[in-house]
Amino acid sequence: MQLSKEDFLKKANTICKNTLMETLEIEMIDYGRDYLVARMPVTPKVHQPDGVLHGGATAALAESVGSFASHVFIDVEKYFVRGLEITANHLKSVKSGFVYAKATFIHKGRTTQLLDIRITDEKDNLISVCRLSTISLPKTS
Template identity: 50%
Template sequence: MYIQNKSKEEILEFLNNWGGEITLAKTLEIKFTDIDLEKETLTATMPVQPKVHQPFGILHGGASCVLAETMGSSLSNLFIDGSKYYGVGTNINSNHLRSKKDGIVTAVARFIRKGKTMHVSEIEIRDEKNQLINHTTMTNNIINR
């Protein structure tokens, strides 16, 4: 989706329905909640519940990576002309900084670099107390369709 001439509501509706009913983002109940077109940031939430726990009863690092990659990829694909290009993840570096047993985490993605052929984004995942749970950087290559 190319966001030019789209409202915030249209963009969020698109993101929350992108890919149909059966996607990993939907399985983990990731919900896009905000986009700031001026600052070029994207926000989403994910509930922390047993289906995203590892055996010790805390948020699985892989679930945090899925949230982060969903955010970085979505951010890139929103800011390119999807009729000509698409962004694909080529590198992800994720640091798990705090554990989380339940509640909601909120992820915010922003560009570190937005070039013509490569985007690098930073994704911060925080809890309800605004404590940093995870910090991820992600690289997307922008390739021709």
């Protein structure tokens, strides 16, 4: 039985309890057949010393939504996902509000996945462009 979008997002956010995602207040807010969207508040908790969003927090948001997207589209009973490489190009700074990360697949292979993650602000300004490669590895008992 497939979960409704609302139930899926609730379950996704429950899984993130007691993790970095909870610490950074990252919340999964939308998904579709080939994408996943998360948001993160921009507060002093994720600022660099001069009061703007820290690039490391942006990369953590990108890796979280990208890895979770890869996780959603595999058989989690048989496989687990790990990030291989992430790149981030920061284009604009943000001081407050929310940033949104939309992960879409460039390549969705059985073993490796490549995702494009676009970080935008509340006005849909492009903040960062990230690429994440992940690998699906078989679980062993």
